[in-house]
Amino acid sequence: MAERGPAPEFAAARCLENVIDPSRPLLLAVSGGSDSMAMLLAFHRTVTRAYPAIRISAATIDHRLRAEAADEAAAVAAFCASLGIDHRILPWIGAKPSSGIQAAARLARYRLLADEAGRISAGAVLTAHTIDDQFETIQMRADRQGDTDAFGSAGMAPQMLFEKKTWVVRPFLNCRRADLRNYLEAQGVDWIDDPSNADHRYERVRQRSKAPLNNTDVGEFLRRTETAAVMRGDRAELVAAAIEAHASQWRCALFVMRDDGTLSRSLFAEVVAELIALAGGLVYPIAGPKIVKLRTFLDEAKPGSRLALGRCIVMRRAGNVLIWREDRGFADLIVEPRSVGLWDGRFRVENPTDRPVLITRMAPMTDSEDLDVPDAATASIAAAARSALPRAHFTSPELGESRGHGRGIQPIPAIARYDTFLPVFERTIGRSLTRLLGLELYPAPPLGTVNLDRMMRQ
Numbered sequence: 001m002a003e004r005g006p007a008p009e010f011a012a013a014r015c016l017e018n019v020i021d022p023s024r025p026l027l028l029a030v031s032g033g034s035d036s037m038a039m040l041l042a043f044h045r046t047v048t049r050a051y052p053a054i055r056i057s058a059a060t061i062d063h064r065l066r067a068e069a070a071d072e073a074a075a076v077a078a079f080c081a082s083l084g085i086d087h088r089i090l091p092w093i094g095a096k097p098s099s100g101i102q103a104a105a106r107l108a109r110y111r112l113l114a115d116e117a118g119r120i121s122a123g124a125v126l127t128a129h130t131i132d133d134q135f136e137t138i139q140m141r142a143d144r145q146g147d148t149d150a151f152g153s154a155g156m157a158p159q160m161l162f163e164k165k166t167w168v169v170r171p172f173l174n175c176r177r178a179d180l181r182n183y184l185e186a187q188g189v190d191w192i193d194d195p196s197n198a199d200h201r202y203e204r205v206r207q208r209s210k211a212p213l214n215n216t217d218v219g220e221f222l223r224r225t226e227t228a229a230v231m232r233g234d235r236a237e238l239v240a241a242a243i244e245a246h247a248s249q250w251r252c253a254l255f256v257m258r259d260d261g262t263l264s265r266s267l268f269a270e271v272v273a274e275l276i277a278l279a280g281g282l283v284y285p286i287a288g289p290k291i292v293k294l295r296t297f298l299d300e301a302k303p304g305s306r307l308a309l310g311r312c313i314v315m316r317r318a319g320n321v322l323i324w325r326e327d328r329g330f331a332d333l334i335v336e337p338r339s340v341g342l343w344d345g346r347f348r349v350e351n352p353t354d355r356p357v358l359i360t361r362m363a364p365m366t367d368s369e370d371l372d373v374p375d376a377a378t379a380s381i382a383a384a385a386r387s388a389l390p391r392a393h394f395t396s397p398e399l400g401e402s403r404g405h406g407r408g409i410q411p412i413p414a415i416a417r418y419d420t421f422l423p424v425f426e427r428t429i430g431r432s433l434t435r436l437l438g439l440e441l442y443p444a445p446p447l448g449t450v451n452l453d454r455m456m457r458q
Contacts, residue, residue, distance in 0.1 A: 006186075007179045008042035008172070015126075015171035016043075016051045018447040024123035025055040026169075029113055030087075032060065032076045032192035035128035038180035039172060041189055043126070044083050057086040059116045061109045064092055065101070072192050079189075090116055114166035124167045124446040129156055132177045135213040135221060153228035157423035159445045161430075164419055167446045174222060232425045235270070240428035242271045243436060250374045252413040252437055254385035255279050255323040259298075269295045272314065272321055277417045278433060279323045280311035281345025285417065313384075320376045325388035333359040334395065347390045347411035348419075355394050357409050362389045413437045 019026070028043060030036040043056050058080050060073040073089045080087035090112040097104045113125045134155045141152040160168045172180070184191060213221060246258045255275045259268065273294060277285045286294065290309060297307045297314065298321065307314045308326055315322045325346070335341035335351040335358075343349055343359045351357045365371070365383050373382045392409035415437070418430040422442060430442050 006042070006183050007175050008038045008183050009046050011171050011175055012039070012042040012046040013050060015169065015447065016046060016054055019054060019123065020444075020446055020448050021123050022051070022054045024446075025057050025120055026124055026126055027113065027117045027120065027122040028056055028058045028126045029109075029128070030058045030060055030076050030080070031194070032072045033128075033194055034181045034184060034191040035130055035133075035172065035177060037076075037079075037189060037191045038175075038183050039126065039128040040080070040083075040085070041184065041187060044085060057088075057120055057122070059088050059090050059113060061112055062089055062091045063105050063108070065096065065105070075192070086120075088116060110162050110166075110168070113168075114162055117166050124159075124169045125162075126169050126171060128172050128180075129170045130172050130175050130177050130180065131218060131221070132213055134173055134225065138225070153224060154232045154425060155225050155228075157229075157425050159424040159447060161418075161422040161424075161427070161442055161445070162420070164422075164442060167443070169447060176218065229425065233428075236426045237428050238267055239270050239274060240432040242267060243274065243429070243432040247271065247275060247432075247436055248374075248376075249436055250377070250382065251386065251389065253279075253324060253389050254374065254377060254382060256374065256376045257321045257323070259319055259321055265295070265299060269298055272298065272323070273310075274417075274429060274433070275323050276310040276312050276314065278415060279325055279346075281325075281414070281416045282310055283345070283416050283420070286310045315381070317376065317381075322377060322381060324381070324385035327384065327387065330361045330388070335359060342414060342416075343390050343411065344388075345416040346414055348414045349390070349392065349409065349411045351409060353394075353408070358393045358395045359390050359411070360393065362387050362391050413439060415439075418442075 026043070028036070028040055030040045040058060047054055047056055058076070060076045062069045062073045064070075077087045077089060092105070092108045092112065110125075116122075117125050138153060138155045156170060156173065158170050158173055160170075162168055181191075242263055246260070246263070248256045248258075250256070255278065257268075257272055257275060263271070269291065273285050273291060276282070276294075285291075286309060294307070294309060294314070297305070297309075298316075301307070301316045303316050303318060305316050311326050311329060312323050313326050325344075330344060333341050333343045333349070334356050335349050336356055337351060337354045340348065340350045341359065344361075347359075349357065349359055364387065371379060371382045371386065373379050377385075390411045392411065415430065415433050418426065418433070422430050424445055427442065427445065434441050
């Protein structure tokens, strides 16, 4: 059990004592700002004092968006060298988008960190998100969506899986930024203030200035987020169990949810919504008026009724709800040689060859084709679902046309909702969906305690 000390070091100790595999290093994402510098120092001091078997490394992303960024990254490298910590500067190379720069930078940052974590076989990437960041995140979600349910109120997860392979851990979600700065000042350590943190063109900055988290609100805020996190995790376990017990699929194209009356109506609708996101290749689940529309349909629709929702057709039929991709909005995809593409948000296509591969939707059925129609469907339903599957063709770069089937190219089902970002709250759902599709399971989280916020307060 970690002893109480400065808040950052106590948080670091709580994280370190729950590391499942201490033989793998931890990669700390350090920008040079106060939060990440406090994380770096706290983990260094705590590892040195109490966890010498655990090795830490650090990385700084140079987004190449500001001229000063290179010098700032070099300053972090110098500080790491003074502590004896391995450090690398990871540049974001290439053209930058003219809009949505923060979202693009975030994705690039995670990919660079994930690559570095893979290079050193790190067990996790650690970021220094604080209570203040958590508060802003929850407020932004509420402003955007009126989202005050357990999903939104739980905020950022303490552990998150990125692109199916790299776990990101946020050990400072119960620390105030002011406390981290006080800690650095007490240790005589400087930090860098990023001017973008004061740029009101960005939503987070506007939210920060509009409604900052006051000291008097912290205890109540932590209690609310902890309760919401527990509710979100518990609900996810119910959804996952329902998928395991009641859902089936045919060719990863048609999804069947058995409605035998054993699930509550709200839970049944949540599971169907998850299957809609899966079948429709949606990153975000249907919400707001759409989920209300779905619940009404599930409660009132007669057998044979259909509903178009979330790029899918939802159909009631003989004690089941059937879901398949709607017949619209398909786009062809060219996967360049030795690269990977995502078709329709639903299938990952790896092209190991030296020729481009064209991915289209499946050609119409031939009269001789045997569909092996599942019991819950009809031949016409199965044919409609099948037509939304991908087909690979090798292409001729000179002619730009199909030149035969792409033999050896096997599209693999993707889970758009969780393959890029899987919060630990929904890990049970992700596990059930991978089993449903016959995919490799997502890796287990690196810390033995799911709810770090609760863990740190005990």
